[in-house]
Amino acid sequence: MRGGALAAAAAMLAAPAVLRAQDSTGSAPVGVRVGITYTPGTRPSVAVLPVATATLDSVRAVLQRDLDFSDRFEVLMPPASVAMRGGAPNYPGLTALGTDLAVAVVAGPAGDVDVQLHDVRTGSIRSHLSVTLPAGGEPLRQAVHRAADEVVRWVTGSPGVAATAILFVSDGRLWRVDPDGQGLANVPAAGRPTLSPAWSPDGRTIAYTAFVPGGRPLVLQDLASGSREVVPGTEYGVNITPEFSPDGRRLAYAHGDENGTDVYLYDVARRCCVTRLTVGRYYDNLSPTWSPDGQRLAFVSSRPGSPQLYVMSADGSGQEALAPFDYGSTGQSNGPEWSPDGQAVAFHREVGGVPQVFVMDLATRTVRQLTGEGRNEDPTWAPDGRHLAFASTRGGVRQLWIVDLETGRLRPLVTTGGARLPAWSPRRTFFSEAR
């Protein structure tokens, strides 16, 4: 465990040059991944096999893209003449391609679909999953996303993040999109603009700031029923940056009034009791983000004159500067989000007046800059701890992009102009649950 942490830290330190190169060239250099099933510097290749029917082909297309976007494989799409023989995988042909693994999508007997992972060397099915496919549309795609995440787990030991969703704000309204850029849909929400969406750990409730006449309350919204409630006390003042605790029982947020903005906790589980964690007078404390063990909160404080990153215990004690900064010369730092593995905090910091995404390694308390082209803001971690979504103007207008920290691969997520404030969901969400 400790060795793994150190190796991950080393990998993070090694990566900036790779990512900066990515920024300017758009190439996808291979990074270093230290893990159970990888050889450093290489990714396993997976062949996605051709299928017999158009329906299966649409399934295969989603699956193939999910595997590609997991950034854990070299995904091959060999033609049937190479990959298949007599309706079955052509193991010698696949071996000749240099791949050890093949994924097949096969029609099952009862209208279901069998997703199979073949071990090419032994010529056998290593793992498989029977999927009952919904008729089509988003439910079908979600079913395939879940299968793709299983395939990733079979190979790497931890599941993919295809069956997740990203909430974001565009034109003052709330939207969701799948990590593959599909399934874009408005999420009806109170207020306009609606800002700072956040997910509960079970993926069934969201919290956000609603600009409504007379107030800036925090709203808790159940995704299934659409029902909404106001966090008590947030009818007053300005209320921003909600974040659920990892156990989902508490909500940390910032409440501001005429004396400044401070971090508070609301007991969501008991629907009771607000605790104040910071006391700033004429400066602001906001943007709390939980450590995965729920013991600590990183947050933004303007106590040094400009907003910078701080950290405290979840009871408000032990407040101290988190990310290094030079008083008066380091640009303001905002939007922190603690990584799912607990080892890093992503945030954005102004460099020459332009925001750029940074990641701080907590073991060494060193920061590295991930972006350099355009304005890049508000990074949010995927539950796999290796992908970040963020808002960027690198394409001309501000939209969302995803970067894989381990390969440096970068891709646009949505082309909706003005997209901002992304929040990546936990692994299970209301949207991805079988319906």
Next chain:
Amino acid sequence: MMTRLWRAAPVLVLLAAACGGPPAPAATTPAPAPSDALRAAADSAAAARRDSVAAAARADSLARAERERVRADSVRMAVQHISSDTAPQAVAGGLAAADSALLADAIHFDYNRADIRAGDQAVLDRKLAVLAAHPRLEIQIAGNCDERGSDEYNLALGERRAAAAKRYLVAHGVAAARVAIVSYGKEHPLDPAHNEGAWTKNRRDDFVVTKGAR
């Protein structure tokens, strides 16, 4: 005393609401014990005046707490449907055009600061005169920011900018209840450009009359 009461009222309401109890009884200070009041009445007219001032303050505080309660109810109602934030309806009733213009004058801020610039005190002083001449006028101050920093940080900063102007007005005799504040963060830039010229314009407090002189 006024100031302290005014600050205490929303906090008490907030805490009561936070504990999920029944709607907060309006935030009040404990009534003086009867014997105190009797002694005060017997002792001197000055003490009686003090009591009447305190009573007025209590009534004022009660009225404000009630208004806050109604506003909080309306906020809770507003989230039940899809409603946009709308700028308050500007009211001009009973004001000369020149006075309206003085009240509407924006003030501006240095980068990442929320203190009133020396030069802007004169702008606020001119508003003081209009507010003094029309004691029924009520205004809303909206704090705004340039695009640097996060969307959220600027909401906090905008709140402080609006509060700074309110503090100045209240310190110079305007009743706190006549001045509402709101933050728009960087949601409403006057100039959307990405340069110092635009940023300078966007770091501002806007002033809107929400209740007329009549």
